[in-house]
Amino acid sequence: MAVKKLVLIRHGESEWNKENRFCGWTDVDLSEKGHQEAIEAGKLLKSEGFKFDYAYTSVLTRAIHTLWHVLDGVEQPYVPEEKSWRLNERHYGALQGLNKAETAAKYGDDQVKLWRRGFAITPPALEKSDERYPGHDSRYKGLTDKELPLTESLALTIERVLPFWKESIAPRVAAGERVIIAAHGNSLRALVKYLDNISDDDIIELNIPTGVPLVYEFDDNMKVIKHYYLGDADAIAAKAAAVANQGKAK
């Protein structure tokens, strides 16, 4: 049995992570620290001997640039890459642009935690006339009305991530291709929930840190054997806790 490996990586810190604003489908780039995190992740993957045959990312700049840093780091900038809106961050509706701590001060930490981490809770929706509505963005012109979100819960995010996993990504991993996915906190939570069979209640406590490679190993039947982050466990736990704390009133 040859173990099949998949690497997931959340983009490095973005400009809006730095400003602590809800980002969703807003296309902000990496901050200087975020570029550095992605470069470090690439170096780490290289030092651990990782090589890739195929790469996936979203259509959002922060994830794409993270992927490019990683592929540079492993000295494989030539790896074919596929970008899909299905790997985008979950759409944060009318919260997009708001400061998370200020929102918590206004609505309470518990409400913000539900909006951020609840399974079926959708943040307040956008109107189609809102300039933040993805229907106004040419990169989404192939999407149907139903596919264009006004807001998304994690449950809805899973509904658009999973078909892509099943139809495109999983078959490559199953065929032995070494795949990397550079995506987002909540599109990766959607995938991890499925892969690890995490309950709707337990997923609320899962936070994925920026810029840390998360390795999954599968057997021949695509059953998960194990998963682990690369890097210092304490530092990674502290980064995940910092993500959780972003939604608290200071």
Ligand SMILES: O=C(O)[C@@H](CO)OP(=O)(O)O
């Ligand atoms: O703002 C967002 O789009 C996401 C990821 O940065 O944030 P959160 O961790 O609050 O789900």
